[in-house]
Amino acid sequence: MRILLTNDDGIHAPGLLALKNELSRTAEVDVVAPMAEQSAVGHSITLHRPLRVIEIERDGELVGYGVNGAPADCVKLALAELLDERPDVVVSGINLGANVGVNVLYSGTVAAAIEGAMFGIPSLAVSIEIEDRPQFDPAARIVGKLIRKMPLAELGDHVILNVNVPAIPPSRIKGVKVTRQSVRAPEEAFDRRTDPRGRYYYWITADFDGLAEEEGTDVNALRDGYVSITPLHFDMTRHTLLQKLGNWDLGGGLA
Numbered sequence: 688m689r690i691l692l693t694n695d696d697g698i699h700a701p702g703l704l705a706l707k708n709e710l711s712r713t714a715e716v717d718v719v720a721p722m723a724e725q726s727a728v729g730h731s732i733t734l735h736r737p738l739r740v741i742e743i744e745r746d747g748e749l750v751g752y753g754v755n756g757a758p759a760d761c762v763k764l765a766l767a768e769l770l771d772e773r774p775d776v777v778v779s780g781i782n783l784g785a786n787v788g789v790n791v792l793y794s795g796t797v798a799a800a801i802e803g804a805m806f807g808i809p810s811l812a813v814s815i816e817i818e819d820r821p822q823f824d825p826a827a828r829i830v831g832k833l834i835r836k837m838p839l840a841e842l843g844d845h846v847i848l849n850v851n852v853p854a855i856p857p858s859r860i861k862g863v864k865v866t867r868q869s870v871r872a873p874e875e876a877f878d879r880r881t882d883p884r885g886r887y888y889y890w891i892t893a894d895f896d897g898l899a900e901e902e903g904t905d906v907n908a909l910r911d912g913y914v915s916i917t918p919l920h921f922d923m924t925r926h927t928l929l930q931k932l933g934n935w936d937l938g939g940g941l942a
């Protein structure tokens with residue numbers, strides 16, 4: 688199996704290195720990842736400056752290619768230019784910080800996986816809940832087991848699996864739950880401060896903790912101590928409304 692590994696925390700992030708070590712035991716792993724942290728850049732790509740690629744080594748060994756772009760740039764460039772062979776799977780992570788609920792929409796980690804799915808490759812986004820001392824190695828072992836276990840080819844086109852690991856000791860993880868994405872909006876909050884010239888500026892401080900949640904969601908699974916797996920689809924069409932809107936006769940009288 689060949690795996691393209693990327694992330695949004697940057698090529699030096701411990702979560703990526705843990706996953707590279709684990710996945711390399713049973714697969715050929717190519718790393719193409721951003722040179723610098725790109726968290727919350729979503730599915731942005733780089734249009735107005737050139738993309739540079741640098742081979743990154745650690746302890747005398749090649750880690751992979753660092754790119755001065757966004758996660759989606761990395762996957763595009765890897766598939767079109769950098770890799771000799773097409774990967775069987777794209778894996779993005781392990782991100783430091785859960786990507787659940789509406790966070791999924793801002794996530795560079797998830798965007799990189801979506802980019803893989805756009806090219807018809809089974810893709811996973813992997814994140815771990817934030818805590819003081821994140822345990823990337825046990826989380827990487829869980830992901831390695833899942834990848835070896837899952838018949839990924841059966842997922843079909845345009846699907847990614849969004850995997851989130853709870854921030855509890857691995858021995859206390861209760862199992863795996865297949866979940867839907869929570870769509871509850873966080874309570875928006877900003878910290879307003881004053882600069883030396885008396886003008887206001889703002890830090891976003893939205894907090895996802897303490898939200899009432901619903902059964903069956905990714906947020907709930909993490910809170911209950913389960914690994915959450917959500918199948919995501921990047922076709923944003925609301926298919927159930929196609930017929931209704933079609934019946935609205937919107938074309939009449941426009942000309």
Ligand code: MN
Nearest residue numbers: 695696726782
């Ligand atoms: Mn990140």
